[in-house]
Amino acid sequence: MEIGVYSFGDVQRLPGGQLGSTAEAIRNLLEAIQLADQVGLGFFGVGEHHTAQFPASTPATILAAGAATTKRIKLGSSVIVLSTDDPVRVFQQFATVDAISRGRAEIIAGRGSSVESFPLFGYDLADYDKLYAEKLDLLMKLNEGERVTWSGEFRRPLKDALVVPRPHRGRLKIWLATGGNPESSLRAGLLGLPISYGIIGGRASRFTLLANLYRRAYEEAGHDPSGMEISVASPGFLSEDAKSAKDTFFRHWSRAIEAVARERGFPPPERRRFDWESNRDGALFAGSPEEIAERMVALHRAMGHVRHFLQMDVGQLPHREYLRSIELLGTKVLPLVDQELR
Amino acid sequence: MSRPDLGIIGAGRVGTALARLAMRSGYRVFLANSRAPESLKLVAEVLTPGATPVTAGEAASRGGLVILALPIRRFRALPVEELAAKVVVDAMNYLPEEDGIFADVEEDSRSSSEIVQGFLTRSRVVKALNHVGYGELEEESLPGIEGRRAFALAGDDPAAKRAIAELISDLGFDSLDAGPLSEGWRFEPGTPAFGGRYTASGLRRALDAATR
Numbered sequence: 001m002e003i004g005v006y007s008f009g010d011v012q013r014l015p016g017g018q019l020g021s022t023a024e025a026i027r028n029l030l031e032a033i034q035l036a037d038q039v040g041l042g043f044f045g046v047g048e049h050h051t052a053q054f055p056a057s058t059p060a061t062i063l064a065a066g067a068a069t070t071k072r073i074k075l076g077s078s079v080i081v082l083s084t085d086d087p088v089r090v091f092q093q094f095a096t097v098d099a100i101s102r103g104r105a106e107i108i109a110g111r112g113s114s115v116e117s118f119p120l121f122g123y124d125l126a127d128y129d130k131l132y133a134e135k136l137d138l139l140m141k142l143n144e145g146e147r148v149t150w151s152g153e154f155r156r157p158l159k160d161a162l163v164v165p166r167p168h169r170g171r172l173k174i175w176l177a178t179g180g181n182p183e184s185s186l187r188a189g190l191l192g193l194p195i196s197y198g199i200i201g202g203r204a205s206r207f208t209l210l211a212n213l214y215r216r217a218y219e220e221a222g223h224d225p226s227g228m229e230i231s232v233a234s235p236g237f238l239s240e241d242a243k244s245a246k247d248t249f250f251r252h253w254s255r256a257i258e259a260v261a262r263e264r265g266f267p268p269p270e271r272r273r274f275d276w277e278s279n280r281d282g283a284l285f286a287g288s289p290e291e292i293a294e295r296m297v298a299l300h301r302a303m304g305h306v307r308h309f310l311q312m313d314v315g316q317l318p319h320r321e322y323l324r325s326i327e328l329l330g331t332k333v334l335p336l337v338d339q340e341l342r
Numbered sequence: 343m344s345r346p347d348l349g350i351i352g353a354g355r356v357g358t359a360l361a362r363l364a365m366r367s368g369y370r371v372f373l374a375n376s377r378a379p380e381s382l383k384l385v386a387e388v389l390t391p392g393a394t395p396v397t398a399g400e401a402a403s404r405g406g407l408v409i410l411a412l413p414i415r416r417f418r419a420l421p422v423e424e425l426a427a428k429v430v431v432d433a434m435n436y437l438p439e440e441d442g443i444f445a446d447v448e449e450d451s452r453s454s455s456e457i458v459q460g461f462l463t464r465s466r467v468v469k470a471l472n473h474v475g476y477g478e479l480e481e482e483s484l485p486g487i488e489g490r491r492a493f494a495l496a497g498d499d500p501a502a503k504r505a506i507a508e509l510i511s512d513l514g515f516d517s518l519d520a521g522p523l524s525e526g527w528r529f530e531p532g533t534p535a536f537g538g539r540y541t542a543s544g545l546r547r548a549l550d551a552a553t554r
């Protein structure tokens with residue numbers, strides 16, 4: 001199983017308590033990508049966000065810098081909010097990252113759970129589902145060949161349009177991202193796309209049912225079985241010992257969740273619940289390397305996912321501790337998981 | 343004891359979780375999305391084995407009780423005729439951050455369930471099952487045990503409320519009568535009760551503590 005990291009570009013907190021600069025957050029993110037590559041991790045994802053805490057608004061730009069300064073790690077969006085972007089542009093940007101990295105770029109496309117990109121780019125949220133379906137359709141079409149003829153509802157038709165550069169190996173890997181809505185698992189299976197589950201709370205193994213739905217739909221649609229792949233993205237954090245990993249992560253994760261909770265009208269997270277979710281079958285992978293390796297393997301046995309990647313830098317988590325966590329993930333967790341699943 | 347059949351309109355996260363829980367305690371479930379039943383065949387087979395995929399109209403007419411588990415911005419597509427005289431559980435929430443600004447609810451000072459009742463004039467709407475995360479429904483269900491997590495319900499028809507209290511109990515939770523439908527705002531997003539884990543007595547305090 002491939003192990004990796006994803007990030008929305010967490011800003012730091014300054015000694016005086018104010019938020020640090022968003023520009024620094026982007027540089028920190030690049031450093032994290034480079035370290036992840038050095039410690040042998042398989043994937044780094046950058047997730048589009050447009051907030052003062054999470055300024056990674058243009059994943060492809062950051063990934064291009066990563067592509068030029070890393071050797072082996074795969075680089076992807078996690079996710080790109082396709083509904084409010086131009087699929088032609090998205091394709092070109094990731095094909096460019098793919099050219100620079102010689103075939104290491106991937107697109108994880110999703111609807112995005114936050115909707116701040118809709119007003120920002122002038123889209124109407126009422127079109128949420130239709131926008132997504134149409135743009136995904138065009139994106140897949142662009143992946144098939146360099147000349148594209150296509151028409152849809154939200155833009156003028158493309159007639160034999162040339163879209164370059166072409167990906168290093170002809171095609172980009174495009175994953176469909178979902179947070180648990182059954183229709184998305186069905187759709188990914190029917191379209192024959194690999195699927196990426198964002199499992200951010202509760203019991204992680206509840207997604208096993210959805211994974212089964214995805215596999216059934218994929219098989220019944222008759223797609224090439226080699227493309228049937230599942231990945232899991234979840235919050236997580238590593239320290240040498242379990243207690244300090246959980247304490248540190250709770251401090252920052254709860255701050256990030258609190259902000260969302262306030263916006264969406266649910267109560268702030270409680271430590272008791274966090275402890276439940278960051279043990280056994282919970283969705284939060286904060287702990288010691290041994291513990292996290294064991295929990296990833298257990299989930300793998302239920303879900304059969306081929307990649308598990310963690311979001312560690314949330315709620316102004318100190319950059320140094322973030323880097324240390326990435327290092328532990330590569331040097332400790334990865335070999336343990338490999339050993340167990342060999 | 344014979345249980346009413348359950349129609350569930352909306353086969354997403356909440357709809358499928360409720361369907362599984364209800365079938366576990368012996369309910370027959372008719373499940374619908376916005377399209378033809380064929381589109382739900384595989385979902386039902388894998389996620390809710392035993393539930394019958396139907397159209398929204400059929401879910402309404404075949405269900406003795408009907409749960410609304412669709413995005414609120416679609417409520418005007420509900421089958422008004424088929425829902426007439428039915429006990430209807432409104433599990434929908436309005437969250438502008440997820441739903442976008444929806445003028446029908448945004449510009450109306452009533453609770454969202456009163457707005458739904460205003461549309462389904464001949465149905466008996468009970469607001470319930472909206473203030474819990476879908477994942478928690480199955481994680482925290484404790485059938486047959488007292489003093490478990492409690493859910494609020496609000497509605498204007500006492501018999502309808504009794505029916506829903508029984509349903510909630512079968513699903514594995516206690517329930518608490520929060521009063522008429524106009525009191526439903528006390529467990530909408532942004533209130534202490536919304537998403538909070540409480541037994542009945544704690545929930546009562548949380549409802550009382552709500553402000554608007």
Ligand SMILES: NC(=O)c1ccc[n+]([C@@H]2O[C@H](COP(=O)([O-])OP(=O)(O)OC[C@H]3O[C@@H](n4cnc5c(N)ncnc54)[C@H](OP(=O)(O)O)[C@@H]3O)[C@@H](O)[C@H]2O)c1
Nearest residue numbers: 352353354355356375376411412413414419434435475476
């Ligand atoms: N997620 C939660 O934890 C939670 C908890 C409590 C309450 N709620 C509320 O429950 C509702 C559903 O949430 P969800 O998270 O389950 O959403 P979801 O996963 O996106 O599912 C929505 C479902 O509604 C269906 N639908 C849409 N328009 C419809 C129509 N006109 N007629 C019939 N079905 C229609 C969709 O079918 P198609 O595929 O055909 O569009 C889909 O099956 C929302 O109002 C939400 O606020 C959510």
